[in-house]
Amino acid sequence: MVDLPISHHQGDTAEEVQKPVVSHEQKAQMEQAYQQMQRKMRMQKLETDIKHKIMVLSGKGGVGKSTVSVGLALSLARMGKKVGIMDIDITGPNVPKMLGLDNVDLHVEDGRIHPAIGAYGIKVISMGFLIEDPDKPVIWRGPIKLGAINQFIGDVEWGELDALIIDFPPGTSDEPLTVTQSLPSIDGVVIVTTPQEVALLDSRKSINFAKTISIPVIGVVENMSGYTIRGSAQSNSTITIQGPSGVPLETTTDSEGNWSLTLDIFKAGGGADAATDLEVPFLGALPFDPGIVRGGDDGVHRIVAEPEGQTAKAFDKVVEKVLITLEKSRSPTVNIS
Ligand SMILES: Nc1ncnc2c1ncn2[C@@H]1O[C@H](COP(=O)(O)OP(=O)(O)OP(=O)(O)O)[C@@H](O)[C@H]1O
Ligand SMILES: [Mg+2]
Numbered sequence: 001m002v003d004l005p006i007s008h009h010q011g012d013t014a015e016e017v018q019k020p021v022v023s024h025e026q027k028a029q030m031e032q033a034y035q036q037m038q039r040k041m042r043m044q045k046l047e048t049d050i051k052h053k054i055m056v057l058s059g060k061g062g063v064g065k066s067t068v069s070v071g072l073a074l075s076l077a078r079m080g081k082k083v084g085i086m087d088i089d090i091t092g093p094n095v096p097k098m099l100g101l102d103n104v105d106l107h108v109e110d111g112r113i114h115p116a117i118g119a120y121g122i123k124v125i126s127m128g129f130l131i132e133d134p135d136k137p138v139i140w141r142g143p144i145k146l147g148a149i150n151q152f153i154g155d156v157e158w159g160e161l162d163a164l165i166i167d168f169p170p171g172t173s174d175e176p177l178t179v180t181q182s183l184p185s186i187d188g189v190v191i192v193t194t195p196q197e198v199a200l201l202d203s204r205k206s207i208n209f210a211k212t213i214s215i216p217v218i219g220v221v222e223n224m225s226g227y228t229i230r231g232s233a234q235s236n237s238t239i240t241i242q243g244p245s246g247v248p249l250e251t252t253t254d255s256e257g258n259w260s261l262t263l264d265i266f267k268a269g270g271g272a273d274a275a276t277d278l279e280v281p282f283l284g285a286l287p288f289d290p291g292i293v294r295g296g297d298d299g300v301h302r303i304v305a306e307p308e309g310q311t312a313k314a315f316d317k318v319v320e321k322v323l324i325t326l327e328k329s330r331s332p333t334v335n336i337s
Pocket of ligand 2: 065
């Protein structure tokens with residue numbers, strides 16, 4: 001902290017008059033500049049302290065960005081990685097609730113904000129922690145919002161992390177732009193989409209946005225993909241069920257009498273088609289799972305509630321692909337002998 005003498009109007013001794021004299025206002029300005037400089041230096045340090053920084057975006061709202069962000073973080077943490085999640089959504093910060101941390105007060109020490117700790121030790125920072133009344137809409141003008149994001153990035157005591165997942169509000173607004181300007185060396189963007197054809201249009205917007213701000217696209221995840229129902233009956237028999245719109249769907253039981261059928265509630269393959277069409281990697285599909293909705297309300301993510309379940313396995317597959325893509329993008333393209 002700078003410690004400068006303040007100007008006194010009367011009674012200064014000859015010795016004191018020799019010192020540089022600054023007003024209270026100047027002193028406050030210099031202290032602010034000093035703090036900003038320190039914050040900037042801390043932001044630069046994040047380049048090495050946090051190995052991978054992954055932004056999660058979508059062209060439209062409600063497709064499951066926050067669910068996927070938390071799922072990616074938990075899945076990585078289950079693999080033994082040190083993981084943080086930063087929830088930048090000011091108007092709908094859902095991450096604390098999804099992790100059962102909505103009543104947590106953050107610990108602040110020496111001006112440094114310590115993240116809350118969620119399942120599997122993931123470090124969590126959310127705009128939600130700053131909002132006193134969750135029922136009141138947050139109306140922050142641009143500069144205040146952007147200042148808060150910078151503070152989040154520069155003043156949080158993340159420690160060393162293998163990965164930081166950043167969850168955003170829907171669309172291509174100020175927030176991702178601010179984060180890319182403040183946080184050095186972002187690895188790339190994971191785009192979340194649902195399987196409908198319209199998703200292609202929305203994903204295209206997100207991909208173009210990533211290109212505009214020169215951030216690589218790690219790939220597209222299709223969320224709320226087919227809903228699988230299961231049952232059992234006599235072995236090697238045919239099962240017919242009434243599918244959506246009354247269309248009969250058929251399957252057969254296996255030698256143990258088990259059967260399963262996947263209903264494509266939102267059509268199928270939109271994510272994979274979008275990825276092919278837009279020439280970016282397809283990272284995989286996550287099933288439609290009513291347990292995800294329950295988990296979001298109860299504060300126990302599906303991965304935590306059922307670590308060996310289909311949804312947890314699907315998240316693990318997506319994470320494996322993300323890690324492969326990140327490794328590829330890190331490997332040098334030119335060999336120097
Ligand atoms: N795979 C899934 N299966 C079933 N429900 C899901 C799935 N993914 C997300 N949901 C549900 O869909 C709703 C929206 O999810 P979420 O809040 O993650 O979306 P979002 O894209 O972050 O929304 P917003 O744009 O408002 O930030 C939630 O109720 C969530 O529980
Ligand atoms: Mg969200």
